[in-house]
Amino acid sequence: MESLPCQGCKGLCCGPVPVTEKELSKLKKKIKSMPAKKRLELKNQQRYHGTCIFYDLTSDKCGVHSARPSVCRAFGYHKNLVCFRNPKAASEQSWQLSEEAAGILSVDFTWKNFG
Template sequence: METLPCQGCRGLCCGPVPITQKELKKIQKRMKSMPRKLREELENQPRFPGTCIFYDQRRDQCGIHDDRPEVCRAFGYHKDLVCFRKPELATKESFTLTEKPVGYLSIDFLWKSF
């Protein structure tokens, strides 16, 4: 599968992100195991309004990539989640979450939640 050209977008496609209860617990676990210095560096970065709190502006990538939510994994590959830089990759039908979201990163869940 061809990958998306995420470098250079500065996280503008990343948020607000719906997350499920299972994803929330997974991210909380990730944050507890993240080295304090790395977490503080990520937490204290300025971001565009609405951009996911885990988007790493300095590295121009997701700060929790291996544990990112389902919608982030699907982005760019579904007809209703098109990446403007590679729209031809959006060949799958509309995306539907497998579980109901419990909230949104950057709106309902901020750094204090983790």
Template sequence: MDTLPCQGCNGLCCGPVPITEKELKTIHKKIKAFPRKVRTELETQPRLFGTCIFYDINRDRCGIHAFRPEVCRAFGYHQDLVCFRKPELATKEPLTWKEEPIGYLSIDFTWAAF
């Protein structure tokens, strides 16, 4: 599959994203297992208001990449989740949720929830 040119975007599209209860539980479990130093380093980064709480500005990548929410994995590849830098990749049908989201990461669930 062709990939998105995310390097250098500095988290441009990483804002609040909807998450399901299952995703929240998974992220919670994984974050709890982070070494304290790793967690603190990620948690205290000076992000711009509106940037996802898990965006790693020091490494220009998702700080929870291996267990990021489904909507983040789908972004750029679905007709309703178009990346303006490579819109031709958004060919899949609009994303359908297997489980209804329970809220927004970074708004309803901040670092205090993890």
């Protein structure tokens, strides 16, 4: 799989992020396991409107990468989730959630939902 040129994007393609109940559970565990200082730094960042609440603008990458939702794992590699900086990486297949979404990060679920 071809890698994506994410450095320098500042999370502009990171949203909206639909999440399932299972993904919410993984995210809550990830946030709870973070050192308090790191969690507060991530929580208190000012992001672009619509950018995922877990995008780390300071390090210019996902703040919960190991627990990121399936749409984030699929982004750039499917024709309905094309990376504008590397459209060639997308396959002809479209991506869809395997389960019903429980909601959208930054809209239905904000930092108040993650302790």
